[in-house]
Amino acid sequence: MRVLVYTGKGGVGKTSVAAATAVRSAELGHRTIVMSTDAAHSLGDCFRCRLGPEPRRLAGNLWAQEIDALHEMERNWGRVQDYLNRLLSLRNLDQVTIEELTVFPGTEELFSLLQIGRHTRQGEYEVIIVDCAPTGETLRLLVYPEVFRWWMDRIFPVQRKAMRVIRPVAQPLVSMPLPGDDVFESTQALFNEVDYVHRILTDTSMSSVRLVLTLESMVISEAQRSFTYLNLFGFRTDAIVVNRLIPDEVTDAYFAGWKDMQKRHMRKVQEAFGPVPILTTPLYDGEVLGFDMLRRMALDCFGERDPTEVFFDRWPQTVTRSGGETTLTVLLPFVGKGDIDVTRVGSELVVSVGGRRRTITLPRSLTARDLVRARFDGDLLKITFADPEPEEGEPAGRRQT
Numbered sequence: 212m213r214v215l216v217y218t219g220k221g222g223v224g225k226t227s228v229a230a231a232t233a234v235r236s237a238e239l240g241h242r243t244i245v246m247s248t249d250a251a252h253s254l255g256d257c258f259r260c261r262l263g264p265e266p267r268r269l270a271g272n273l274w275a276q277e278i279d280a281l282h283e284m285e286r287n288w289g290r291v292q293d294y295l296n297r298l299l300s301l302r303n304l305d306q307v308t309i310e311e312l313t314v315f316p317g318t319e320e321l322f323s324l325l326q327i328g329r330h331t332r333q334g335e336y337e338v339i340i341v342d343c344a345p346t347g348e349t350l351r352l353l354v355y356p357e358v359f360r361w362w363m364d365r366i367f368p369v370q371r372k373a374m375r376v377i378r379p380v381a382q383p384l385v386s387m388p389l390p391g392d393d394v395f396e397s398t399q400a401l402f403n404e405v406d407y408v409h410r411i412l413t414d415t416s417m418s419s420v421r422l423v424l425t426l427e428s429m430v431i432s433e434a435q436r437s438f439t440y441l442n443l444f445g446f447r448t449d450a451i452v453v454n455r456l457i458p459d460e461v462t463d464a465y466f467a468g469w470k471d472m473q474k475r476h477m478r479k480v481q482e483a484f485g486p487v488p489i490l491t492t493p494l495y496d497g498e499v500l501g502f503d504m505l506r507r508m509a510l511d512c513f514g515e516r517d518p519t520e521v522f523f524d525r526w527p528q529t530v531t532r533s534g535g536e537t538t539l540t541v542l543l544p545f546v547g548k549g550d551i552d553v554t555r556v557g558s559e560l561v562v563s564v565g566g567r568r569r570t571i572t573l574p575r576s577l578t579a580r581d582l583v584r585a586r587f588d589g590d591l592l593k594i595t596f597a598d599p600e601p602e603e604g605e606p607a608g609r610r611q612t
Contacts, residue, residue, distance in 0.1 A: 219423035221345040229342035230257040235509035237273035248323035419449035426476035
């Protein structure tokens with residue numbers, strides 16, 4: 212089974228690319244489902260049909276689904292919501308307000324995530340393609356299991372044991388309902404499902420993330436940040452899809468400036484994301500709607516290759532901590548141990564080695580640290596950071612190597 216997660220800044224065309232991938236996958240004989248976790252669904256528009264919270268068959272090997280987060284919450288969070296409804300009703304709030312308050316930040320993304328686990332367990336599909344919300348929400352969705360795990364490991368057991376002791380004594384004395392075992396069991400079951408999905412998405416033999424972008428400065432910058440954090444949290448990006456590239460045959464003077472800008476930005480993309488493969492799709496002369504246009508996009512993007520392949524199977528960058536130092540390891544294949552130039556510009560690291568250059572957006576945990584050394588180990592460049600050591604009376608500086 213393969214799980215392909217497509218994400219990118221809003222408006223870059225990730226839904227079209229995800230739908231095109233699904234069409235190509237299905238026509239190659241894989242039982243494929245493409246599903247949207249974005250609250251602003253547009254997947255059905257791509258196929259020119261109406262989709263709902265349950266899978267709908269669109270062609271021989273192709274199914275599609277637009278996940279309804281509220282539907283998923285009722286299915287997975289019912290007991291907890293019932294308890295919260297009883298608790299909040301004591302505040303004399305109207306039912307609509309109560310329903311809104313029981314939807315905590317991030318829970319919509321969380322419950323959308325559970326569908327991946329359900330499809331994986333049922334085994335009805337060989338390929339699951341996920342059209343995610345814009346990157347900020349996607350990162351929150353993918354990282355949510357880590358936050359949930361911390362709470363479940365440290366706080367949840369204490370709360371549950373304490374409530375078993377307190378409930379018989381406290382319930383007659385307080386004017387509010389206390390959570391019963393069914394609430395804790397429901398929470399535990401939800402965590403088990405979330406943990407299962409997290410293991411699927413971080414299993415690099417099964418799952419890949421693909422970033423979709425257009426050649427614009429703000430879009431590229433957001434994609435760089437997303438790429439860094441995806442690597443940091445253990446999600447492998449196996450391809451970058453550059454969408455809406457103006458074709459060479461377009462010679463109209465109006466597009467000359469746009470084409471020059473795209474060429475400059477393409478070099479930046481190659482520097483920022485290499486050696487991860489960069490796939491391209493052109494700016495079409497019409498909207499990408501319907502099977503014919505989706506097939507055309509898939510052919511332009513993947514050629515004759517199977518889009519379910521693992522296009523890149525190594526970690527382009529990792530972050531490890533040891534002995535009070537943090538090391539950022541960057542994969543730079545085909546580069547010898549020539550002169551290394553590592554320059555820090557704000558939250559970015561510009562690495563030049565042997566004529567090749569990479570621009571890396573640092574995670575927040577490294578932006579306040581000093582860069583102390585950089586060295587090669589095979590085809591890996593290891594850049595080490597340490598806590599800043601400010602001189603007396605001066606703020607912490609940032610050394611450059």
